[in-house]
Amino acid sequence: MIAFSHYDIALLLQAMGRTVELSLGGGLLGIAGAILLTALRLSDLRYMFPLRMLAVLYVQTIRRIPFIVTLYIVFFCAGMMGVDVSATVVAIGSIGLIAAAYLCEILHGGVKTVPVEQVEAALVLNLPLWARWRYVIGPQALSAIVPPAVGYLVLFIKDTALASQIGVVELSQAGVILSNRGLPSVQVFCVVLLLYFAISYPLTCLSRLLEKRIAVH
């Protein structure tokens, strides 16, 4: 029924690897960026005020711009500045930029769920900064952060499909290539969708499990 040759299957698997690479790279970059942005937003130093405002503006605005537009902006910006990087790097960078904004909202919201009394008590006990975060705020905030964060990471695996628009051959683009080569479209797209499902579904289950296990209600 399916007329896939050896090369077609190799292309699909390679493209699937690219999708995983984009998701992982973008996700890690996003987590790093989100921690930085959240630290900025939570800092109460006076001279940090402009930076704090910038962080809030960034988080609020970038979440209202379609991923594909951000992708084009980063792509052409890199081109204009003469930065010579591959389209994959541009895509990972853009995913990181957006993921940082979404994850920052989740982190910030999670930290805010920790009751003020807890933080004040830690201050009264004269715990140093790292101990406050390690023993008081961190463990309590984590239960409000991890489930939605995993849920969000699952969401944006599917956004990596848009990287095809700047020339990254990832899973959805491989489907288009195979379809244009004259393979039966229905089969090709069924296989592509199934492969995405194979990446995404285990993570969805994980997110649901985390939700049940550790989420605060």
Add this chain to the structure above:
Amino acid sequence: MTGLDFRPVFARLPFLLGGVGVTVLIAGLAFVFGLLLAVGLAVVRFENQGGWRRLSRSYSTALTNTPQLSQIFAVFYCLPLMGLMVSPFLSVVIGMTLNAAAYLADILGAGMARVPPVYHEVALTLGLNRRQTYLRVILPYAGRTMFPALANHFQIMILGSAMASIFGVEDLTGRAYDIGSTTFRILEVMLVTGGLYAVLSFALTGVFALCRRTMERIV
């Protein structure tokens, strides 16, 4: 980074702004049809205990775990094979509708599960038939409790409708790309477009907040 020139973009601003209407139209159509489908899916999930319920659940699982772009591609390439020649605009709307139905059914399902049991009993006591119970009691309640989630999903759909440009539809992003390829000012036009999306999204947030307040005053 020298040589940013926004003048060619501003000269074509009316054309670009027209794209906002197309974007809202695509997202709006897909949302309305998606919501209708979702009501069906959610009611099936609520009423039926057997195979239909499983089918409805599987639909949501399948479509929420695959990218919307690939779904639209599948519609775009596969409908013509079935002898249905649809325009790119229509295939995008169909693809987004199918996708939205999956997410909205999950949202509505969660809302319907939150309707207090006493509502069902009251509806039964008043002698409402099943259709009336759903249309007048359960769905309005679920819609109201789930309003923020529904509004949020509409915002996601506005952003998602930018995918239409990939299929040659002249929505906001599509028109931006057009302007970019005729004026070679693609970075400038994309920056302006990003700004327009942000403004649109902030405006919608305001509209939804207003809707919510009005709704709370009426009921």
